[in-house]
Amino acid sequence: MADGAPTSPTRGLTYPFGDPPAPGAAIEVAAGVLWLRLPLPMTLDHINVWALADGDGWMVVDTGLRTPASIQAWEAALAGPLAGRPVTRVLCTHMHPDHIGLAGWLCEQFDAPLLMSRLEYVTGRMLVADTGPAPEAGAVFYHRAGWTTEQIARWRSGYGMFGKAVAPLPTAYDRVREGDCLSINGADWRVVVGDGHSPEHLCLWREADGVFISGDQILPKISSNISIWPTEPGADPLGDWMASLAKLRALLPDDLLVLPSHGEPFTGVHARLDALTRGHEVALKRLRRTLKTPSRAVDVFSALFARPVGDGVLGMATGEALAHLNYLNDKGQAVSRIDAEGVVWWSAQTEMTQ
Numbered sequence: 550m551a552d553g554a555p556t557s558p559t560r561g562l563t564y565p566f567g568d569p570p571a572p573g574a575a576i577e578v579a580a581g582v583l584w585l586r587l588p589l590p591m592t593l594d595h596i597n598v599w600a601l602a603d604g605d606g607w608m609v610v611d612t613g614l615r616t617p618a619s620i621q622a623w624e625a626a627l628a629g630p631l632a633g634r635p636v637t638r639v640l641c642t643h644m645h646p647d648h649i650g651l652a653g654w655l656c657e658q659f660d661a662p663l664l665m666s667r668l669e670y671v672t673g674r675m676l677v678a679d680t681g682p683a684p685e686a687g688a689v690f691y692h693r694a695g696w697t698t699e700q701i702a703r704w705r706s707g708y709g710m711f712g713k714a715v716a717p718l719p720t721a722y723d724r725v726r727e728g729d730c731l732s733i734n735g736a737d738w739r740v741v742v743g744d745g746h747s748p749e750h751l752c753l754w755r756e757a758d759g760v761f762i763s764g765d766q767i768l769p770k771i772s773s774n775i776s777i778w779p780t781e782p783g784a785d786p787l788g789d790w791m792a793s794l795a796k797l798r799a800l801l802p803d804d805l806l807v808l809p810s811h812g813e814p815f816t817g818v819h820a821r822l823d824a825l826t827r828g829h830e831v832a833l834k835r836l837r838r839t840l841k842t843p844s845r846a847v848d849v850f851s852a853l854f855a856r857p858v859g860d861g862v863l864g865m866a867t868g869e870a871l872a873h874l875n876y877l878n879d880k881g882q883a884v885s886r887i888d889a890e891g892v893v894w895w896s897a898q899t900e901m902t903q
Contacts, residue, residue: 561820562769564813565806572618573625575600578814579760579806581734583630587613587622589647592861593771596647597810599762600626602734606637606659610753610762611810614650615716623651640664640725642764642810643747644673646714653716663722664731666742668749670722676711677718683708687779693893694867695845703860725751743797745790746773754801761805767797767821769812772828776868777875787876791829798822829873836873840883840897846870849895 566584570576575583581602586595599610613619627633636659641649644665656663665673683705691701725731727742736755743750743766753762765773775790803819815821835852849870850858858866874895877883885895 562815562817564769564815566814569595569597569813572622573629575626575630578808579755579758581736582760582808583607584808584814585622585626585630587619588616589614590616590618593811595811597808597812599808600631601738603637604734606635607631608638608640608733609636609655610640611642611648611764612639612651612655614647614714615654616650616714619651620654623655635659636661638662638664640731640751640753641669641673642752642762642766643750644669644676645747645765646711648764648810649673649718650715653718656719663719664725665722666726666749666751667724669747669751670718670724672748673715674718677715678712680709680712684779689891690779690782691867692891693846693887694871695847695892696863696867700860700863704864741797741800743793745775745786745788745793754805759802759805760808761801761818762808763810765810766793767807767818767825768809769807769815769821771811772825774865774869775829775872776865777871778868782871783875785872785875785879787829787872788879791826794822794826798826833873833877836877837882837897840877840895843894843896845892845894846874849874 566576566578569586570584572586572588575585578584583600585598585600587598589595596611596613598613600607601610636655639652639655639661641652641663652663655661688701688705691704725740727740729740731738731740731753736757739754739756741752741754743752746765750764750766752764752766775786777784777786798819801818804816805818806814806816807818808814832853836849839849839852846867850866853870853873854866874883878885882898883895884898885893887893
């Protein structure tokens with residue numbers, strides 16, 4: 550489901566390192582690659598970030614949220630395991646706040662360039678600037694999904710929180726795209742782009758020794774959130790995600806050391822990609838059974854998620870439900886209608902044609 554939702558344990562994965570580093574500490578997981586972990590104030594309580602030796606300094610991959618705890622951890626790491634050496638470049642895998650939250654802070658502190666894909670940078674800049682008021686189209690979007698008046702009111706009151714978790718982003722960036730080769734400390738890192746969780750997610754692959762920084766594109770124990778949002782209600786991010794999983798399965802060798810944004814570094818990438826694909830296929834099968842009875846988006850949570858959906862993850866759960874519903878609609882396996890109250894009801898295609 551949303552970031553932090555567990556999936557079934559995956560056979561074939563191994564975890565070559567012990568306990569994760571404490572905030573401010575670091576563990577070398579490959580030549581010139583340090584693993585750092587920053588706290589997050591939510592159920593998913595951490596993000597992994599990576600420091601890559603880069604000449605006289607460090608190239609940082611992802612940055613954590615803009616919180617006092619993350620800043621404190623960065624300051625301890627910079628003075629400690631990073632040995633007081635400067636940050637030379639900052640690369641953000643994608644534009645979610647736990648990844649870009651302190652990018653601007655680090656870039657400004659070290660006069661370092663920001664590296665991102667174009668869609669991630671532009672989308673991030675847009676969302677940071679969108680402080681409100683909450684658009685009426687968003688309220689209509691969630692009403693159609695089945696939210697109550699009280700739930701929509703809470704959404705309105707919390708609108709604009711994205712920007713509060715992100716330091717001002719640099720007004721310029723260096724574009725990174727699929728197939729680029731970044732030279733970092735004399736080694737080549739190949740850029741691999743994924744889709745579905747975010748629009749143009751960057752991964753880095755040092756092919757010489759099989760190190761793969763996966764961001765949120767491949768996580769070992771939880772599934773990445775695949776959601777529809779009010780800004781693009783007709784999107785098919787699940788179709789994009791499934792295509793990306795197939796692309797990575799065909800491209801990547803199985804003996805990689807995968808460095809994910811959440812969880813621990815692992816090996817066994819083929820088993821994990823197969824499990825992620827299978828998980829969505831099983832969820833879609835359950836959803837098709839559920840849609841034998843006309844349902845709103847909020848009515849299908851039990852078909853998709855293994856745990857109850859509270860208000861804290863209602864937006865992501867609704868977005869993920871709609872992603873699965875749109876996917877079935879695009880495949881001709883589900884249809885929708887809007888009732889007199891403006892609420893959308895979904896049904897299995899077979900039920901509508903009988």
